[in-house]
Amino acid sequence: MSRYPMPMPFGWYAVAFDEEIGRGEVKPLRYFDRDLVLFRGEEGEAHLLDAFCPHLGAHLGHGGKVKGDSIACPFHGWEWNGDGSCAKVPYADTIPPRVQKTRLRHYPLHERNGAIYAWYHPKDAAPSWQVEAHDDMQDWSKSEVRSFSWEVKAHIQEMAENSVDAMHFIYVHGIASFPDWEIVYDGHKRRNILKFDMATPRDTQEGGIETISYGAGESVQWFTGIHPMMMLGLSTPIDAETTHLRFVFFKPLRNGKKRSGGIAEAIIREICRQVEQDIPIWENKAYCPRPFLAAREGDIMEFRRHYGQFYADYDEKARVEEMRRRGEGKLYMPAR
Ligand code: FES
Numbered sequence: 001m002s003r004y005p006m007p008m009p010f011g012w013y014a015v016a017f018d019e020e021i022g023r024g025e026v027k028p029l030r031y032f033d034r035d036l037v038l039f040r041g042e043e044g045e046a047h048l049l050d051a052f053c054p055h056l057g058a059h060l061g062h063g064g065k066v067k068g069d070s071i072a073c074p075f076h077g078w079e080w081n082g083d084g085s086c087a088k089v090p091y092a093d094t095i096p097p098r099v100q101k102t103r104l105r106h107y108p109l110h111e112r113n114g115a116i117y118a119w120y121h122p123k124d125a126a127p128s129w130q131v132e133a134h135d136d137m138q139d140w141s142k143s144e145v146r147s148f149s150w151e152v153k154a155h156i157q158e159m160a161e162n163s164v165d166a167m168h169f170i171y172v173h174g175i176a177s178f179p180d181w182e183i184v185y186d187g188h189k190r191r192n193i194l195k196f197d198m199a200t201p202r203d204t205q206e207g208g209i210e211t212i213s214y215g216a217g218e219s220v221q222w223f224t225g226i227h228p229m230m231m232l233g234l235s236t237p238i239d240a241e242t243t244h245l246r247f248v249f250f251k252p253l254r255n256g257k258k259r260s261g262g263i264a265e266a267i268i269r270e271i272c273r274q275v276e277q278d279i280p281i282w283e284n285k286a287y288c289p290r291p292f293l294a295a296r297e298g299d300i301m302e303f304r305r306h307y308g309q310f311y312a313d314y315d316e317k318a319r320v321e322e323m324r325r326r327g328e329g330k331l332y333m334p335a336r
């Protein structure tokens with residue numbers, strides 16, 4: 001029974017941080033509603049494949065061993081290349097012709113910004129944009145990097161909609177006044193500049209967030225105000241109802257040293273507290289295909305139109321109708 005009409009959007013998604021997988025290492029993963037295996041060849045190149053060995057179905061991520069730039073299955077030792085083709089059947093002189101034609105599904109990867117991004121498309125279409133390097137993040141030596149992660153029982157789109165939902169910042173996050181913002185849509189990118197007043201225990205401070213989203217899987221945020229900081233937000237669908245959310249903060253060093261505590265630390269805590277305020281709403285809410293919106297909420301529908309470009313063959317009306325007929329999901333369709 002599906003909870004949402006939306007399938008998983010296509011795009012580049014972080015599946016691991018670089019440092020989580022060294023040369024010759026293997027990691028079982030579950031994203032895109034698939035069992036997957038991530039491995040890094042001895043030369044250093046990472047590969048992501050569907051996990052089940054076509055021979056007799058062993059999971060390559062549980063006991064598979066890297067050999068050169070391939071992975072050997074733990075069950076009978078068949079070796080698979082990073083492009084999903086069979087490299088070797090160790091106890092046969094030749095690879096059987098049918099096996100030669102077989103390919104494990106493989107996912108294009110990009111290593112950038114400290115993360116490994118995989119391209120997911122339900123029909124395996126080639127990437128329609130490239131992952132950008134966020135240059136200011138390249139010099140790790142100038143920042144202290146802090147990362148956080150959550151597994152959220154919600155569709156990735158519902159979580160992303162948060163950033164254009166002006167009013168929830170007051171009611172969920174307790175900001176002091178209606179925020180001012182500007183949203184610019186540009187192909188797969190969305191730029192959002194938000195200005196607000198933040199109530200602190202002592203007074204009210206002016207704050208701001210500039211966000212650029214790159215497709216459904218990645219956004220970069222710059223916090224201005226009391227203490228400038230940068231954050232990489234990475235969302236990856238585990239399936240159409242569950243999302244792995246990662247936040248990576250880049251805290252500037254002071255005189256080349258890490259600083260414990262301080263305002264930056266308080267902001268990091270505040271951002272994490274805010275997302276933890278959102279999570280119970282996301283996890284329990286229904287999806288409203290036709291919401292009732294008041295003044296200043298038009299951005300929500302504009303956002304949905306923009307986000308629609310990340311779905312392959314998705315007809316929301318037809319899917320909603322079908323869900324209603326079957327009595328599926330958490331869907332809210334008010335009578336009008
Ligand atoms: S199941 Fe993988 S080699 Fe047999």
Ligand SMILES: [Fe+2]
Nearest residue numbers: 162172274278
């Ligand atoms: Fe929020």
